[in-house]
Amino acid sequence: MTVNRALRLVAGIFILVSVLLAVYVNKNWWWFTAFIGVNLIQSAFTNWCPMMTILKKIGLKDDSC
Template sequence: MTVNEGLRAMAGFFVLLSLALGTWVHPGWYLFTAFVGFNLLQSAFTRWCPAMAILKRIGFREESPREKASA
C-alpha cells in the first residue's frame, strides 16, 4: 500500500469513527470530523500532511513515477 492510499484509508476511518462517536457518545466528536476535513483541504493546497510523515516512517512506500503515470 502506498502513502497516498494509506492516507485516504486513514482519513476515511477517522471520519467514520468520529461520526459514530458523535452520534452515540457525545456531539463534541463532530469537531474531530471537521478537523480531518480541514486537514484534507489544507493538504490539497500545501501538498503536506502530518499523517504522510507518520505513514512513511512506519513503512508505507511512496508511489513510483510509473505508478503515477498509469493512474
C-alpha cells in the same frame, strides 16, 4: 500499500469513527470530524499532511518510488 492509499484509508476510518462517536457518545466529536476535513483541505493546497509523515516513517512507500 502506498502512502496515498493508506492516507485515504486512515482518513475514511477516522471520519466514520468520529461520526459514530458524535452520534452515540457526545456531539463534541463533530469537532474532530471538522478537523479532519480542514486538514484534508490544507493538504490539497500544500501537499503535506502530518499523517503522510507518520506513514512514511513506518515504512510505506511513496507513489513515486
